[in-house]
Amino acid sequence: AQSVTQLDSHVSVSEGTPVLLRCNYSSSYSPSLFWYVQHPNKGLQLLLKYTSAATLVKGINGFEAEFKKSETSFHLTKPSAHMSDAAEYFCVVSDQDSGTYKYIFGTGTRLKVLA
Amino acid sequence: NAGVMQNPRHLVRRRGQEARLRCSPMKGHSHVYWYRQLPEEGLKFMVYLQKENIIDESGMPKERFSAEFPKEGPSILRIQQVVRGDSAAYFCASSPATGWGTEAFFGQGTRLTVV
Numbered sequence: 001a002q003s004v005t006q007l008d009s010h011v012s013v014s015e016g017t018p019v020l021l022r023c024n025y026s027s028s029y030s031p032s033l034f035w036y037v038q039h040p041n042k043g044l045q046l047l048l049k050y051t052s053a054a055t056l057v058k059g060i061n062g063f064e065a066e067f068k069k070s071e072t073s074f075h076l077t078k079p080s081a082h083m084s085d086a087a088e089y090f091c092v093v094s095d096q097d098s099g100t101y102k103y104i105f106g107t108g109t110r111l112k113v114l115a
Numbered sequence: 116n117a118g119v120m121q122n123p124r125h126l127v128r129r130r131g132q133e134a135r136l137r138c139s140p141m142k143g144h145s146h147v148y149w150y151r152q153l154p155e156e157g158l159k160f161m162v163y164l165q166k167e168n169i170i171d172e173s174g175m176p177k178e179r180f181s182a183e184f185p186k187e188g189p190s191i192l193r194i195q196q197v198v199r200g201d202s203a204a205y206f207c208a209s210s211p212a213t214g215w216g217t218e219a220f221f222g223q224g225t226r227l228t229v230v
Contacts, residue, residue, distance in 0.1 A: 032216045043119075043206065044158075044221040051216035090157060094217075100163060100171045101213045102148060107157040 002027045004093050006106035014114045019078040021109045023065075023091030026072065033074045034092040034103070035065055044090070050074060061085070086113045117141070119209050119222035120189075127228045128197045136192040136225045140209030147190045148219060149182055152204040164190060197229045 007022040025031060033050040048059025055067045065076045074091060091106040120139040128134050140147050145166050150158040160174040164184040175182070179197075184190040194201055204226045208219035 030215070034218060036221070041226075043223040044208075046218055046220075049216070049218055095215070101215070101217070102160055102163050102171055103208070103219050104160060105150070105158040 002031065002093050002095055002104050004091050004104055004106035006089075006091050006109050008109050009107065010110050010112065012112040012114060013081045015083055016080050019076070019081045019085065019111065021076040021089050021091075021111065023074045023076065023106060024072050025074060025091070025093045027093055027095045029095040031093045031095040033065075033067060034094070035059065035063070035074075035076050036090045036092060038088040038090065038108075040087075047076070047089075081111075081113045083113050083115065086111055119144075119207055119220050121205075121207050121222035121225050123225060124223060125226050125228070127230060129230055130198060131196050134194040134197050134201070134227055134229075136194075136205050136207075136227070137189045138192070138207030138209075138222060139189040140207075141211075141220055144209035144211050144220070146210045146213055147184050148208040148210075149190075149192050150206045150208065152206060152224070154203075158206060161192075194227075197227075199229050202227055202229045 003026045005024045035047040036044040038044050047063050048057045050057050050067045058064045063078045088108045088110050090108050092103050094103045147164045149161040152158045162175050162182045163171040179195045181193045204224045206224045208221045210217050210219045
């Protein structure tokens with residue numbers, strides 16, 4: 001069965017410093033992987049997705065993620081945090097587990113950016 | 116092209132009442148997913164529907180919850196005889212197809228409060 005583990009429930013960084021949000025997945029098939037961001041009381045916005053075209057995926061707002069099959073990881077990074085990056089981030093896996101594609105969410109990482 | 120529209124955005128129900136949550140997918144999307152988000156938790160998959168068909172309801176509680184996606188009109192998530200534990204944010208997502216690499220587009224959610 002597919003699953004996602006986000007290793008940190010909370011991450012705090014200072015503005016202008018790098019961001020690393022960790023994600024490990026489990027999948028019986030070749031998965032699609034996504035990162036979504038949720039700002040307070042808002043919906044979810046897609047940051048980026050991995051679909052095997054390249055292992056290093058670039059997304060919006062300067063975020064990127066690297067797919068490492070050997071480590072079953074898909075960590076999200078950004079070179080320099082901005083105050084507006086403060087939000088909840090979800091790593092999501094999708095594959096044909098049980099014959100249907102659905103999106104399985106990690107428990108989320110709340111990113112706090114300090115001035 | 117409007118995004119995924121959910122209404123109402125906020126819904127208050129007394130214990131024992133019924134709650135109806137509506138989701139209009141993006142134009143051209145025939146796949147709908149419902150998720151529930153409890154406070155400080157990630158999104159839990161509930162049900163996946165295509166027009167007039169329930170494809171995967173493995174995340175739906177066995178009682179009181181039902182979902183439909185008729186040929187015409189929005190998808191409806193129905194909760195009968197609500198209890199305090201049903202208080203949560205309910206998110207709907209849609210996609211144009213299913214399969215590897217397909218991303219889901221999320222609505223802003225309906226926040227249900229049971230008093």
